[in-house]
Amino acid sequence: MNPPEQQPFDERQAFSSPTAEDLELVAGVLRKDRKATAEFVARYADGLYCYMRSRLAPRYEQVDDLVQEVFLTAWQSLCQYRGTGSLQAWVTGIARHKVEDYYRERLRAPESIEDADLGPGASTSVPEIHQLLEHDQLRKNTQRVLAALPEQYRLALIWRYWDRASAREMALKTGKTEKAMERLLARARAEFRERWNHGQSS
Amino acid sequence: MASLPDEKFMERIADAVELSELEQMPTRLKARLYSALVLRQAETGPLMSLTETSVRGHELCVFEQLVQVAPLGERAKSLNICRVCHARVLAEHMENAPIYWNGCPYVEFKKP
Numbered sequence: 001m002n003p004p005e006q007q008p009f010d011e012r013q014a015f016s017s018p019t020a021e022d023l024e025l026v027a028g029v030l031r032k033d034r035k036a037t038a039e040f041v042a043r044y045a046d047g048l049y050c051y052m053r054s055r056l057a058p059r060y061e062q063v064d065d066l067v068q069e070v071f072l073t074a075w076q077s078l079c080q081y082r083g084t085g086s087l088q089a090w091v092t093g094i095a096r097h098k099v100e101d102y103y104r105e106r107l108r109a110p111e112s113i114e115d116a117d118l119g120p121g122a123s124t125s126v127p128e129i130h131q132l133l134e135h136d137q138l139r140k141n142t143q144r145v146l147a148a149l150p151e152q153y154r155l156a157l158i159w160r161y162w163d164r165a166s167a168r169e170m171a172l173k174t175g176k177t178e179k180a181m182e183r184l185l186a187r188a189r190a191e192f193r194e195r196w197n198h199g200q201s202s
Numbered sequence: 203m204a205s206l207p208d209e210k211f212m213e214r215i216a217d218a219v220e221l222s223e224l225e226q227m228p229t230r231l232k233a234r235l236y237s238a239l240v241l242r243q244a245e246t247g248p249l250m251s252l253t254e255t256s257v258r259g260h261e262l263c264v265f266e267q268l269v270q271v272a273p274l275g276e277r278a279k280s281l282n283i284c285r286v287c288h289a290r291v292l293a294e295h296m297e298n299a300p301i302y303w304n305g306c307p308y309v310e311f312k313k314p
Contacts, residue, residue: 028258031250032244032249033249033260034243034255035258037240040239041236041311042232045227045235046226049225053225054221054222067231071235071238071239072242075243142221157212161212161216189208190208192212193208
């Protein structure tokens with residue numbers, strides 16, 4: 001068993017082709033070859049774990065259960081894998097659905113946050129980010145601000161801007177109206193920016 | 203950035219920042235994950251026998267080798283013998299558990 005060197009979980013691999021290794025691994029897991037099953041875990045566990053953590057941060061208590069659900073669902077559905085894309089993309093797709101289920105459940109709950117009466121959030125003190133911040137600092141700031149947001153704001157922003165869901169799609173999946181989802185996103189953006197600007201000036 | 207509307211501001215941030223981090227899953231969680239998968243597989247019928255596993259070129263751990271060479275039927279060699287192995291228990295409960303057998307999946311999960 002040779003787990004590949006760890007790489008950032010690349011969702012763009014959704015468009016890459018399956019390799020002979022992928023097909024062989026799937027066949028092995030379906031034959032209940034325990035060594036193939038171990039390789040399946042070794043190959044995807046770290047990537048899925050990182051992905052889940054990034055989507056659920058800072059509430060990590062659900063991560064382990066969700067990763068396990070992804071693997072169990074993947075195994076149960078593996079016979080449906082047709083090899084039209086890479087196995088990683090296929091597993092990532094399952095993970096994305098699990099995250100969406102989580103977001104849907106959390107965003108369906110009534111909002112427990114006060115409406116932030118914020119303006120457009122513009123601040124003359126905010127510099128051009130790429131001029132002043134190294135990429136690592138930018139990432140840290142983003143994670144810090146996201147972590148500090150109320151959960152519904154945080155999940156809505158990640159779902160919309162990092163997972164590229166449309167407000168319409170989010171509304172449909174959470175049972176909200178599109179207008180209500182747009183309002184939630186507007187408040188979330190304003191709050192994000194307010195906290196971002198505050199962090200820059202302090 | 204200062205003059206950007208909030209919508210554009212968020213798009214710029216999301217384009218520039220990938221949230222995923224390089225972090226390894228704790229080995230005890232990988233161990234539990236593997237155990238859960240094999241348990242589910244065993245619930246739906248026998249696992250691939252250790253004889254066939256070996257024929258396919260996989261390395262067996264010392265415990266699996268003992269079972270594989272024992273005068274037992276293939277059915278016995280298709281059982282989920284990790285369920286009664288102390289390596290599994292240690293691996294599921296300790297980070298980087300002190301287990302070192304070659305061919306043991308729980309040992310393999312410790313490798314970076």
